[in-house]
Amino acid sequence: MPDSAPIAVCIGEGLISLVAATAGPLEDCRTFHRSLAGAEWNAAIALASAGIRTAVVSRVGDDGFGRFLTDELRRHGVDDTAVEVDPDAPTGLYVKELVPRPDGAVDGAMHYYRTASAASAMSPDTLASPAASAVLDRAALVHLSGITPALSDSALAAQEMLFAERRTQQVLSFDLNWRPALWRGRETEGRALLTDFAHRADIVFCTGSDAAAVFGTADPQELRELLAEPRYLVLTDPGGAVAFDGTERADSDAVDTAVVETVGAGDAFAAGFLAGILTGLSLTGSLARAHRIAARALASTRDHIG
Numbered sequence: 001m002p003d004s005a006p007i008a009v010c011i012g013e014g015l016i017s018l019v020a021a022t023a024g025p026l027e028d029c030r031t032f033h034r035s036l037a038g039a040e041w042n043a044a045i046a047l048a049s050a051g052i053r054t055a056v057v058s059r060v061g062d063d064g065f066g067r068f069l070t071d072e073l074r075r076h077g078v079d080d081t082a083v084e085v086d087p088d089a090p091t092g093l094y095v096k097e098l099v100p101r102p103d104g105a106v107d108g109a110m111h112y113y114r115t116a117s118a119a120s121a122m123s124p125d126t127l128a129s130p131a132a133s134a135v136l137d138r139a140a141l142v143h144l145s146g147i148t149p150a151l152s153d154s155a156l157a158a159q160e161m162l163f164a165e166r167r168t169q170q171v172l173s174f175d176l177n178w179r180p181a182l183w184r185g186r187e188t189e190g191r192a193l194l195t196d197f198a199h200r201a202d203i204v205f206c207t208g209s210d211a212a213a214v215f216g217t218a219d220p221q222e223l224r225e226l227l228a229e230p231r232y233l234v235l236t237d238p239g240g241a242v243a244f245d246g247t248e249r250a251d252s253d254a255v256d257t258a259v260v261e262t263v264g265a266g267d268a269f270a271a272g273f274l275a276g277i278l279t280g281l282s283l284t285g286s287l288a289r290a291h292r293i294a295a296r297a298l299a300s301t302r303d304h305i306g
C-alpha cells in the first residue's frame, strides 16, 4: 500500500491489563496474566488485523510496559509512530480481580492504576506533533471513545479539538464507553460531555447498559430519535446488536461462542463494524463481520484480533 493511502486512526490510552490468575481477593492472588488493553488500542489492533491500515495516536511511559504495548501494536501491523514516549510519567494499567459469586461463577472487578499516567497527559499538543499530524492528515476514519475525555482536562481538550477541527474527509467514530469509575463525583458533567460527542460523531457505538446510564434509555428506536445526527448508530448487548444508518434498521444476533474473556468484546465488535463500512459492506454485512470478530475476542485471553 502506498504511504499516502488513507488510514484509520485510533486515539486513546493503551493500558496494561493484569488479570488475576485465581479467583479471590487481590491480596491473595500471586499470579496475573498480562496483556494489552485500552478500548481504542484493542480496536486498532482488530482493525489492522481485519486488513485496514491503522495508526494509533497516544502516549506511553518510558518503561517496560510502554515498550510492550508499542511492540504489540507493531507486531499486529499498527503504525505506532504517533505514540509519544513520556520520560516522566508511567504507562497506565488496570488489574482485574475475579470475585466469586455464590453460584460458583466469577465477576470481574476492574481496578484502575492510571491517574497521572503518560496517556492522561494527552493534549492538543499531542495531536499537533509532526507524527500525529502526518497520520491525521491521511485519516479517512478517526475512532475515539468516551474514556479519553474522562482522563484529564488536557485529554478532553484534545478530543474537543478533533471534533472542532476535523478534516473534511474524516469520518468520526465514537464508542460511548461509559466508565463511571473514571467520572466519580462528576457524573453529570461526564454524561453531558459524552452526549455532546455522540451528537457530533458520524458513527456511534454503545452498549444497552451504557445507553441507559448516559442517555436514560436503552430502547433502540428512542435512541435513534434522540441521536438523529450520527449517520450510523449501533447498539450492542451480549446477545446481539441493532444498527441504524440513514435509512435502514438492521437487527442481528451475536455468534454463539465459548467465552474466555469478556473485556474488549465491544472494541473488537466496533472494529469489525468499521472494517465492514470502510470496505463497502452493507449494514447487515458489517454487523455480521462485527459479531465474528467480537466472538474471536471472547474466545481467547488476548489474541482476539485477527
Ligand SMILES: Nc1ncnc2c1ncn2[C@@H]1O[C@H](COP(=O)(O)OP(=O)(O)OP(=O)(O)O)[C@@H](O)[C@H]1O
Pocket: 177, 206, 207, 208, 236, 237, 238, 239, 240, 241, 254, 255, 256, 257, 259, 262, 263, 264, 265, 266, 267, 268, 269, 290, 291, 292, 294, 295, 298
Ligand atoms: N456472551 C457473548 N456471546 C457471544 N457474543 C458476545 C457475548 N458477549 C458479547 N458478545 C459480542 O460482543 C458484542 C458487544 O457486547 P457488549 O455489548 O456486551 O459489549 P461489551 O463487551 O460490554 O464492551 P466492552 O468492550 O466495553 O467490554 C455483542 O454484540 C456480541 O457480538
Ligand SMILES: O=C(O)C(=O)C[C@H](O)[C@H](O)CO
Pocket: 015, 037, 038, 039, 040, 042, 094, 147, 179, 263, 264, 265, 266, 267
Ligand atoms: O476501561 C478502560 O478504560 C479500558 O480501556 C480498558 C479495557 O480495555 C476496556 O474497558 C475494554 O473496552
